Amino acid sequence: MNREALFDIAKTWFSGKGWTPHTFQLKTWTAFLQGKNGLLNAPTGSGKTYALWMPVVLDYIKKNPEYKTRHIPGLKAIWVTPLRALSVEIKQAAERVADDLQTGLTVGIRTGDTSATEKSRQKTKMPDLLVTTPESLHLMLATKGYEAVFKDCTAFIVDEWHELLGSKRGVQIELALSRLKTVAPKLRIWGISATIGNLEQAMEVLLGPESEAFQNKELVRAHIEKKIKVISIIPDKMDSYPWRGHMGLHLIDEVANIIKNSRTTLIFTNVRSQCEIWFQALLEKYPEFAGEMAMHHGSISRETRQWVEQAIRDEQLKAVICTSSLDLGVDFAPVETVIQIGGPKSVARFLQRAGRSGHRPGQESVIYFLATHAIELVEASALKRAVKETVVEDRIPYLNSWDVLVQYLVTLAVSDGFYPSAIYKEVKSTFCYQAMTESQWAWILNFITKGSQSLEAYDEYKKVEIEEDGRFKVNSRSVALRHRMQMGTIVGDAVMSVKFMSGGYIGSIEESFVSKLYPGDVFIFAGRKLELYRTKNMEVLVRKANPSAKAQHASWMGSRMTLSAQMGELIRTELYAANNEKASPELRALKPVFKQQQKESVVPDADEFLIETFKTREGHHILFYPFEGRFVHEALASLIAYRISLLTPITFSLAYNDYGFELLSDKQIAVAELLDNNLFTPEYLHEDLQKSLNATEIARRKFRDIAVIAGLVFAGYPGRIIKTKHLQSGSQLIFEVFRDYEPDNLLLQQAYRETFEHQLEEGRLIMALERIQNQQVVWKQCEKPTPFSFPIITDRLRERLSTETLAERIKKMTASYMKSN
Incomplete structure (x- = not known):
């Protein structure tokens, strides 16, 4: 059947729904049927799902003209979604096409929510089209005989690729694809992305640089203006x-x-x-x-x-x-x-x-x-x-995530085992590990078989055995079970199940919140007032509380989101336009704020960098406004405080938000002298950051996640999860062993690298300092806190207010500052 006849089938189906295929959908169908790989960029709600399910079904019809009467069994397409919640809808879309066209194709779901019965059924008979997540895909790779399951697969589609790119789950996809390209030689790889800036790089990461898939690629853009x-x-x-x-x-x-x-x-x-x-x-x-x-x-x-x-x-x-x-x-x-x-x-x-x-x-x-x-x-x-x-952020891909590679190699060893020479070539073909050296590869192999140089004496770290024919294999059932239990790259605080004493699961809350509660305490969760009865085996047993009882809201440790680099730049541009008469309605509404700011200090222009100083009963305040986001300001505050302390002995309290940061001291700061000492130079940034921030402490916390992903510490079995503090202490012990006896350990080095690259955003920090150096510093000695400084001060107050509520305290402060106008 030629392409025109296939397209007629698809167009007839579309018209039956009252639709007409978009140009981008036709382009995607054409590219897919030509055997190309690629990336589809289209806005949300424009029909991306049918742009790729349809050609998968048409390809089956092309290969099996008797599709209405003869069914060819076996897995034909894998659709990866970052969220389990999306899987039902994606399955329904596939079923609509497959059933309406009478193809006989079956559609299945394989996620953490899939029942044991369904998983068992899939072992003997896989669906033709499978919807899954990165974690469940790797669990399939940990199953014996996986090569036979995947060998006839012709399509691999990653939905919402922008959500996975720039995370270790994206690295999981890269590694899975490196294997599947070998196992399923006819595989076509496609990504779907709505909002992303670096599309070309996103496609390169998905397909693999210099791979055959990348040589035969197509980027399809939907030129649909979404209002x-x-x-x-x-x-x-x-x-x-x-x-x-x-x-x-x-x-x-x-x-x-x-x-x-x-x-x-x-x-x-x-x-x-x-x-x-x-x-x-x-x-x-x-x-x-x-x-x-x-x-x-x-x-x-x-x-x-x-x-x-x-x-x-x-x-x-x-x-x-x-x-x-x-x-x-x-x-x-x-x-x-x-x-x-x-x-x-x-x-x-x-x-x-x-x-x-x-x-x-x-x-x-x-x-x-x-x-x-x-x-x-x-x-x-x-x-x-x-x-x-249409300004959209880039997503920055991970490089050299050794913890994910360690986990992946143990996954392969748990299933059918692997030969290092073959897998080395596959791993090296990915974007993440393209710069990996043979010595680093040798270290990783040594790590999974012997536990690295400093852990060789402990059998529990010798997970993989080398068999006589050179195959790397896990032969211990307990090692295999533990590994399958802990696969994945999402590491968070330990969560506890919230259940009614009479039965009935409500949801899950973090151990760190529950640890502060006592039996009889009332908290609000999932829209209900609940009274804590007791905690047992990572379960929080509750009963309905009196509706009039005083209660606190459940809280989570999830860190605050910070401004993206593009967002910071946009905000600075808007702020610099505040003095412009053609300002937006939002900026015009802020006139009272800007008027008060101008009265007490200044609203900076594009070529100005504002520093404010004033004294309150709390001490001497100095505030800086880079508008670069919370993480950058956290690092900048520590850096500047450290550099000032080199010039004069002084102690600071630090506060920061997305707009600026504050240094508070009981001693007056000679700002003019500081500015003469090149305070904002990017030179020696890395060394100064290490000394100012106690980078070792941050790296130690970062290492906990790396240790869990790499399987150095075990998070526990269902219902018997190991407490976060025990995980932390276990990983800290290993961190210290590596730091003291094996400083060239790749996982230790990764902890430091991720600290600087991802947590402290060192690259953005350098760019911020370079920008500030090219601006004129405007130092304003103020009589009292300014409107710009107020949100930063109140953020700090929240941490330590006692009997007075924050709102009451702020009302008094505002009245006091306004009175003197």
Whole structure:
């Protein structure tokens, strides 16, 4: 059957649904049927799923013209999704095409949610089309006889590739593909990505540089202009002194009105605790929303999440308060409106969330931005500009993730074993390990067989045996079981299951939160007030609490999101336009803030870098405003404090947010003298950072995750999870052994490298310092805190307030500062 006849089948199916194929869909079908690999870049809700399921089915029809009467069994396509929540919908899309065209093709799901019965069934008979996750894919590679399962596979599709790229889960995909290219020689590899800046590099990482797949590639772009309407929720009254901490709840009435006037509204928060607080606040003030409003985040039980997702589709809900758990690809046609609470910190995340509304080709997406404090309106203005100019962040891929490679090699050794010479070539063909040397490879092999130089005396680290024919193989059943239990690259705080004493699973919360509770304490979780009865074997047993009981909200250790580099640049551009008469509505609304800032200090221009100093009863404050994001400011604050201490003996307290950082001391700081001493030079940055930040301590914490991924420490069996503090102490002991006796250990070196590259963002730090060096430093000696400094000061206050509530204290401070005007 020629391509024209195949396309007729597809077009007839499309017209039966009342659709017409987009140009990008036709291009993708053509490229796939020509045997090409590639990357599809198209906006959310434009029909990306059918752009790749359709050619997979057409390819089967082409190879089997008698497809309606004769079925050829065996796995033909693998569709990898980063979220288990998306798998049901992707399966349904595949089934629509396969069933309507009477192909007889079966579709299955293989994720952590798949039942043991279904997994057992798949062992004997794999579905034709399989939807899975990176972790479940590696578990399949850990199964004996996997080569026979994959050998006839002709399609490998990675959905939401931008979400996996720039993470160790992306490295898992690279390694799995390096094996599958050998096992399944007819494999075609495709990625799907909506919001990403570095598309060419994204395709290179997926296909492998200089690989045959990369030589036969095609980048397909959907030139569909997705209309996105961004509306800022601007308060009627603007405080001259903005502060963060009230989570935007002062605008709850505006949010309620938006909910009432929309079919369905998704309300995105950045963290789970904020999600819980907003849900409770809306329910308390608007009890009529009961039954029409739900909550969705990663710690709520799977059954509840799936019910919420279906209820959105069926239009049973008016509003859902959620986190990034609903960021990606789930198709909710009824969603009319999206509200983003607080700065999303990245353009890509904002566009992704905006795309949840109007999730149909040609429909306009509507997203409201609710600032949790006044200066976040600058972010709103910057996001509007980003949407208009289609500015999207790059995703930076990982290099030399030795922990993931160690895990992968043990995976291969658990199944059928491997020969190092063959696997070396495959691993070396990936983007992540392209610069790996033979000596590094030898070290990795030595590590999995002997436990490296300093652990050779301990049998538990000798996981892989070398058989007579040179094959590397795991022969111990207990090693194999432990390895399968711990596969994956997502490492977080230990979680405990929350269950009613009478039975019934509610969700999971982190051990660090539960450890602060006593029996009888009441906390709010998943929209319920729960009383702690007791904890047992990583289970939190609860009962319903008295509705009037005083309760605290469950909290999670998830670190705060920080501004992306592009977002920081956009915010600086907007801020520099604050003095411009043609400023955006958001900046015009901030006039009281800017007026007060100008009165107390200055609103900097593009060629200026602002430093403020003032004295309060707390001591002497010095504030810097690079607008580079929290992580960069954390490192900069320590760096500058260290460099000042070299000039004069002094001790500082540090505070920082996404806009700037503060050094607080009981001694006055001679700023003029500091500026003469080249305080912002990028020279000696690495050495100064190591000394100022106690990089060893940060690397020690980073090493815990590396140790878990590489299998150096065991996180425990289901129901018998090892406590985080025990994991930490176990990994710290190994860290210290490596540091003292084996400093060239690759995993130890990786911990330091990831500390500087990913946590401290050293590259961004250098660029920030170079930019500051080219600006004119404006030093303002102020009488009192300024509007720009206020959010940073209140962030620090939150850490140590006692009986006075933060809101009361801030009200008094604001009144005091305004009185002297």
